[in-house]
Every structure is written in structure tokens, then in C-alpha cells.
Amino acid sequence: MMSDERDDMAGLRDEIDQVGRTAAKRFDPGRGALTIAVAVPAILVSMVLPWTGGHTGLDVLLGEGRAIPKIFSCGALFAGVLLSATTLAVRRWTLAWITSLALFAASISGVLSIWMTQTTTGHKPGEGPGVGLVVAVIATVLLLVKWLQIAASRPPIN
Structure with missing residues (x-):
């Protein structure tokens, strides 16, 4: 009889350890989910506004347009919308870091896109960024900051 109780306790201990390992792979975005839920539609809305x-x-x-804004538009949609939505749904730490890195690359190309719309090879200034491009870059940078906060908030694993 004692052997059965020990086996039951060992099985219960293994089950509890498995639940703990599974929970350690997931995150809770907390209030950050609201920021993400606002920034993702902002990127989508910016797509119908003027960029360049x-x-x-x-x-x-x-x-249409130059190469860097094309790269940014792809990055903003992929990292800002698709990866953010997937990461928020799945809630895995690894995916949060991947999303952060993709948003970092998209943010860099977004800032370069704004800069490139203001410069030309002549003496006249460029046409400048449109409101949609500025909104998309701001939303991408906000998402980058929020995903970095979430990804970096992982407690140490014992």
C-alpha cells in the first residue's frame, strides 16, 4: 500500500513539474496587450494614408516609390502585424524575442524611409514623408519598445 502512495506522489510531482516547465515558456503581456492592440491597427490604417x-x-x-519604404512596408506588416498578433496569441518567450528583433529591423528601415523621403541628389528638398509613413514608424517603434519590455521581463529559471 505504501508503494502505491509513493508512486502516486511521484506521478503527481512529475505532473506538477511538467506544468511548471510549460508555464515558464509562456508570458503574460499585462497592460502591454493594450498598447499592442492599438499599435497594430494603427499600422493597418497607415497603409491607406499617404506615405511618399x-x-x-x-x-x-x-x-511604387523607393526601395527602403518598400522594405519598411513589408517589415511593418510582417513584424508589426503578423508577428505581433501571432506572438500575442501564442505567448511564448522565444517568439517575443523574434518579434522584437524583427521590429528592430523594421524600425531602422522606417526611420531610414523618413530620412530618404526628405533627401534628394539635387539642391531641392525631397517631397517629405506622408502622415501614413510617420504613423507607421511611430507604431512600429512603440511595438518594438513594448515587445522588448515583455521579452526582457522573463524571470530567471531555477
Whole structure:
């Protein structure tokens, strides 16, 4: 009879340890989920606003304009919308770090996109960034900060 109780306790201990290991792989975004839930639609809305000259974000995504804004539009949609939504749904630490790194790359290309719309090879200034490009870059940087906070908040594993 004592052997059965020990086996039951060992099985229960293993089950509890397994639940602990599974929980250690997941995160709770807390209030950060609200920031993410606002920034993701902001990126989507920015796609219909003007980015460069008379081109909207969708135009840039589909091939109009310069190369760096095209790269940023792809990065903003991939990292800012797709990866953020997937990471928020799955809630895995590893995916939070991957999302942070992708958003870092997208943020850099976004800032470069704004800079490139203001510069030309002549003596006249460029057309400047449109409101959609600025909104997309701000939303991407906000997402970067929030995902870095979430990813870096993982408690040490004992």
C-alpha cells in the first residue's frame, strides 16, 4: 500500500513539474496587450494614408516609390502585424524575442524611409514623408519598445 502512495506522489510531482516547465515558456503581456492592440491597427490604417508623394502605404507595398519604404512596408506588416498578433496569441518567450528583433529591423528601415523621403541628389528638398509613413514608424517603434519590455521581463529559471 505504501508503494502505491509513493508512486502516486511521484506521478503527481512529475505532473506538477511538467506544468511548471510549460508555464515558464509562456508570458503574460499585462497592460502591454493594450498598447499592442492599438499599435497594430494603427499600422493597418497607415497603409491607406499617404506615405511618399501621392502614394499610399499599399501603393508602396505593391511596388511604387523607393526601395527602403518598400522594405519598411513589408517589415511593418510582417513584424508589426503578423508577428505581433501571432506572438500575442501564442505567448511564448522565444517568439517575443523574434518579434522584437524583427521590429528592430523594421524600425531602422522606417526611420531610414523618413530620412530618404526628405533627401534628394539635387539642391531641392525631397517631397517629405506622408502622415501614413510617420504613423507607421511611430507604431512600429512603440511595438518594438513594448515587445522588448515583455521579452526582457522573463524571470530567471531555477
